[in-house]
Amino acid sequence: MPKARRSTADAAHTAEPPPRPRKAAATSPAQQALHKLGLVRDIDLALHLPLRYEDETRITAIASAREGEAVQIEGTVTASQVQLHPRRQLLVTLQDASGSCELRFFSFYPSHHKTMGVGARLRARGEVRGGFWGRQMLHPVVRSADVELPAALTPVYPTVAQLPQAYLRRAIATALARVQLPETLAPGLPPPPMAFHGRNGHQSAWTLRDALLFLHRPAPDVALATLEDHSHPAWQRLKAEELLAQQLSQHAARRERAQLAAPVLRPAAQAPALHEQLLAALPFALTAAQRRVCQEIAGDLALSRPMHRLLQGDVGSGKTVVAALAACICIDAGWQCALMAPTEILAEQHFSKLIGWLRPLLGERGQGVAWLAGGQKKRERASMLEAIADGTAALVVGTHAVIQEQVQFARLGLAVIDEQHRFGVAQRLALRKKLDHLGQEPHMLMMSATPIPRTLAMSYYADLDVSTIDELPPGRTPVVTRLIADSRKDELIERLATQVAAGRQAYWVCPLIEESEALDLSNATATHAELSEALPDMRVGLLHSRMPAAEKRTVMEEFKSGRMHVLVSTTVIEVGVDVPNASLMVIEHAERFGLSQLHQLRGRVGRGAAASACVLLYSTGDSGRLGETARERLKAMQETNDGFEIARRDLDIRGPGEFLGARQSGDALLRFADLAGDTGLLDWAREVAPLMLEQYPELAAQHIERWMGSKSDYLKA
Template sequence: MTASTQVQEKLSRLGIDTELDLILHLPIRYEDETHLFPIADAPPGQTVQVEGIIIHNEVVFRPRRQLVCQVEDNSGVLVMRFLNFYGSQIKTYAVGKRVRLLGEIRSGFFGAEMVHPKCRIVRDGESLADTMTPIYPTTAGLTQKILAKLIAQALQNGQHMLTETVPDRIIGKYRLADFRESVMCLHNPPPEVSIEALQTRTHPAWRRIKFDELLAQQLSMRLHYRQRRSHSAPALAQKDNLKQQFLAQLNFALTTAQIRVSAEISRDLASAYPMQRLLQGDVGSGKTIVAALAALQAIENGYQAAIMAPTEILAEQHFQKLTSWFEPLGIKVAWLSSSQKKKEKQAVLDDIASGAAQLAAGTHALFQDQVIFHRLGLAIIDEQHRFGVHQRLALRMKGAQSDQVPHQLMMSATPIPRTLSMSYFADLDVSVIDELPPGRSPVVTKLIADNRRDEVIARIQHACEQGKQVYWVCPLIEESEVLQLQTALETCESLNQVFPHLRIGLVHGRLPAQEKAAMMAAFKQGEIQLLVATTVIEVGVDVPNASLMVIENAERMGLSQLHQLRGRVGRGSEASICILLFQQPLSEIARKRLKIIFEHTDGFEIARQDLNLRGPGEFLGARQSGVPMLRFANLEQDVELLTAAQAAAEEMLNCHPDLAQRHIERWLGDKTEYLRV
C-alpha cells in the first residue's frame, strides 16, 4: 500500500493497514452520477443530478449571509444556495460557467432550489460517470477522492487476493454470488444496478459479503470452541449424595427449566474437557440454585468451586445464601472482598489455599495474585458481561494445574437475544432458564412525569401502612460517584421530612461493606420500611415483602438496568408496582426506551428491542474487548444468512480446514485473540 505516513495514520484509524483492508473497505452509500435530469423534470425530495449554465451570482445578506446562484438549462431554472462558502467560490461559480449539481431539489424562498449541492465545473458535452459513485466511511482529513484512488489501486494490484475461499458446494447450496464479482460490483456498480438494492444492502453482491463476514465469525468461534475442548479439565462425576441432601432442605421444588439446565451443566462437568457454558435466565428465574448444584458436583468430587460477582452487595448475597444452604451439609464457604481487614483476609486466603474452604465467594478480589486455590474445579462468574475478558481468564487460570484448567460457568440475568447468542456467543454452550418459579406476581409498570410526585408519595404512604416495603432508586449519574452519593443523601433527607414516621434506610456504593450488609439485612427483616438506594441494588437483592419501587430519572437509564431494577420487586406473592419517574422533555431514544420497558416484562423481548436500539457493540459490554464487530451484516435482518453461515462453518471445518483458515485470515486477520477466553 503506497501512501504517505500521514495518510497511513488516517487509514489506520479506519482499521486499514493492508491492501486487502482497502479492498474490503466497502461503501456506506452511493451517489448516482450516471444520469442527468432536465431541471423541470427532476423529481423533488430525492438525490438527482442536473446540469446548466450559471446566469446569476450574488451574495445576499437576508435572512443571513449566503451565496445564491441561478442555474439554467433548456427546461428551466434552479437556484443553488450556499450558507457557508469561501470567497474563492464566488469567483469559481461566475456567470457563464457550466456546472453539474448533485443534490435534492426542494421548494424554497427563491423557488426550486438545491442547498449545498455537490457542484463541479464541467465542459459542454462532458461524458457522465459510467458507474455509480461510491461514498466510503472516512475520517477527518481523508477525502473521498484520496480514499477512492487508493482503493482503485488496491483493486488493480490485488486481484490475486480475491480468490474463492468458500467451497463450490456451499456456494451452490446457498445460491451465493461470486466473491470477486461481488467486491468489484460494490466498488464500481454499473448504471443498470438498482441503487435501492445497493443502499438497502439487499443486492446479491451485498448478500455474499454479509455471508462471508458471518461465516468468518462462525469459523473463528467454532475453531476456538474446538481448541478449548482439546484441553483437559477434571472429570467431575455425577454423584447425587450432596445434591439430594441439598434439594431435601429446600422448601420448594425446582422448575422444569432448572432441572433441564442443571442436567446440561452436570453432563459437561463430568467430561474431561473444560466446560465453557453461559447460563442465562430472566430476573428471578433461579440461576443461583443451578449454580449451587454445579458447585456441589465439584465439591463432592474433592474439588473447590469459586463464585465471582461484580459488586460487593451481590457477592455478599451469594455468600449468605450459599452459606445458609451449604453449612448444614458440612461445607465451608469463604468470603473474600477487597475491603476486608488484613488479618481477616489472610485467614480466608489460608482456608482457600489449604482446601478447608470448599467454596469461595467474592468480587474481583478472587483473581488477585495472593489468592491460591488448593484444587479449583469450577469457576462461576455471575453477571459475566460486567467483567472484562482478562478478568474472566485470570479466575480460570487460578485453577490451572499442570495441563488441566477448571470448568467455567458464566451467568447472566441480562438475556441475550437469539441472534446475538448465535453470533457473538457461538464459542460457548448456552443454557436458558425460560420459566419463572411459580407464585411470582407480575410487576405492573407505571410511567409518571416528575411533576406528579404527590401521587407517588401517596402510593408509598399507602404501601407502608399496608405493611409493605418500598425501594426508592436514585438516578444514575455516570460522570461522578460523588454526585450520585450526594443525590442519594439529599433524596434520603427530603423523604425523611415527607415521612417522619417511617423507618428509612440508605444504601450506596461508598458505604463500608459491613454497614451495607447490615442495612440490607435490616431491610430484609422488615426493620426498614423505605430503602433509598443507588443502583448498587440492581442485581441479586431478594426481599419478597418489597412490593413497590420508585426509580427516579428513569429516562437516564438503559433498558437492561431498568429491567434488572424492576426485578427487585414482585419476588413474593403480592402484586407489585414499579414506578418510573421521568423528567420532561424526553429525548427520542429515552422515549423509545421507556415505551419498551412499559410494554414488556419478558427480558428476552426487552433485550431484542434493546439490541435494535443500540446495536451489538454497546449491548455486548465488556466482552467487546477485542471483538471483531460485524461491519456489514445486520443480526436482526440477516438471520437467514447467520443460520446458513453456522451450518457452513461446521462443514468447512470438517471437510475444508485449509479453506476455513484462509477465510478467517481474509476477514479477521489478527482480530481473533479475545476468542481464547
C-alpha cells in the same frame, strides 16, 4: 480578512493520496483516523462498504430540478460576488439552457471566488431549494465541467473526523486493486440458499471480488432499493460469507477447547456426596427445570475437557442454587470453585447465601468459603489469599478482585461467572488462566438473567452449550406493572406511604446520583431528601455506587432487616438483591432505562407472598410525548412479565449489537447480516461450517482470517 474554512469541494480536490494500509505506523491525521476505524489491512478497507450512494453519472436540467431533490446540474457562471450583509457569503449564479440556480457558500476561500468566476463552466451537486429569487443550492459540491462524468454511482462511506470522503474513497480503491480474494467456498460444499444472479442476467455465482467491486461502484441503472435493503445478490454473497465466518470461528473454538485438558469432577465415592447433603438441607425443593440443568452441568464436569456452558434463566428462577450444587460437585472431587460477580452488592448476596448453605457442610471437612473484594482491609485480604493458595478455601466468592494477579489458587476446578455479559473478554480469560500451573483449564459456567433469544443463541453462542431454567419456583407473586406520568408523582408518594404503613417496604430507583446540568433527570440524592421530607415518620435510606463499601453494607442490612422502610437507589440494586418484604418498585425516568434493565429492576419485588407492583414513572419532557423506542420499551414491560418475551422484544428494539453489549463483551458482531431476515443463510452457515472445517481446513482458516482477523479471540473466553 479572517481565514475561512475550506469547502467540501476544496477538500475533495486537495486530499492527499491514500496510505498503504499495511504500514504499521500511522502518522498523518487521516492515517490515524483509518486506524481508529479499524481499517488496517487491505481486506478491512475492501469490507468497509458504503452507507449510501450519490448519482453523479447524469446531469439534470435546472428547470427540471424539483425542490428538495438532490441533483447534479451543469452550466456557465453568469454572476459571482462576495456579499457582506447580513453575513459574509459567496453567491454564484449558474445558468444552463433551461434556467438558472444560485449557489450560496457561507464558508469559502478567496480562491473559490476565483475558480467560480464569471464564464467558468461548473458542475454542482446538492439539494435544490426554492426561494424568493428562484432556485438555489446551499454549499453544493462543485467541480469543473471538464471532468468526465463517472460511470458508476459515487459511494458515501462511514467515516470519522480527519478522514474526508475523497481520501477514504481513494484508499479503498487502492486496497481493492491490491487485495487478494481467492475463492474460499469449495465446490464440494452445499451452495447458499439463493441464486446469485450474474450481471449478464443469467444465473451464475457472484465471486466475493465481483460482489465487493459492485457494491463499492454500482452501475447507475441498479435498483437503489435492493442496495438499501441489502437484498441485492451482491449483498447476499457478502452476508453468506460473513455468517459462515462467524460459524466457522465458533466451531473452531469449540474444537480447540475440546483438545484442552480439564479436571474430571465427580462426587467423592464416600456417601453422602456434598451436593446431596446440600439438597437435603435446603428449605425448598428444586424445580424440574433446575434438576434438568443440574444434570447437564454434572455431565459436563465429569468429562476431561473444559465445560463452556451458559446457564440462562429469568429473574428469580434459581440460578444461584444451581451454581452452588455445581460447586459442591467440584469441591467433593477435591478441587476449588470460584464465583465472580460484577458488583460488590451482588457478590455479597451470593456470599451470604452460599455461607448459609455451605459453611456448615464445609466446616465438617475443615474447609471454608473465602471472600475477595476491592475494599477489604489488608489483614483480612492477606488471610483470604493464604486460604485460597493453600486450598483450605474450597469456595471463593468475589468481584473482579478474584482475577487479580496475586490471587493464586491451589486447584481451581470450576469458575462461575454471574452476569457474564458485564465482564470483558480479558477478564474472563484471566480467570481461565488460574489453572495454567497445572497445565489444565478450569470448567466455566456463565450465568445470565437476560435470556438469549433462539436466533441469537444459534448465531453468537454456537461455541457454547446453553442450559435454560424455563420455569419459576412456586410461590413467586406476579408483579403488576403500571405506567404513571411524573405529573402524578405526589399521588404515587401517597400510595407508597400507605404500603409502608401496612408493613411493606419499597424501592425508589433513580438514574443519576447527583444533579446533572446535561440531563434534566431526577437524582438519587435529591429524591432521598424529597421522600424523607414527605415521609417524616418513616426511615428512608440512600444507596449508590460512590458510597464506601462498609456504608453500602450497612444500608442493605438495615433494609433487609426491615428497619428501613424505603430505599432510594441507583441501578446498583439491579441484580442479586433479595428482600421478600419489598412489594413496591418505583423506577423514576423509566423512559431512560433499557428494557432488560427495567425487567431486572422489576425482579427485585414479588419475592414474597404480598401482592407486588412496579411503577414506571416516565417524563415526556418539553415535547409532551415519549419517543418511539421508549414507548415500545414501556409498553413491553406493561404487557408481559416473561423474561424470554422481554428478551425477544429487546432484541427487536435494540438489535444484537446493543443487546449483547458489544463494546464490553468483545463479541465479533455481524456487520452485514440480519438475524431476523437472514435465518435461511444462518441455517446454511451452521450446516456448512463443520463440513468445511472437516473437509477443507485450510480454506476454513483462510476464511476466518479474512473476515474475523483477531476478533475470533473473544471465543476463547
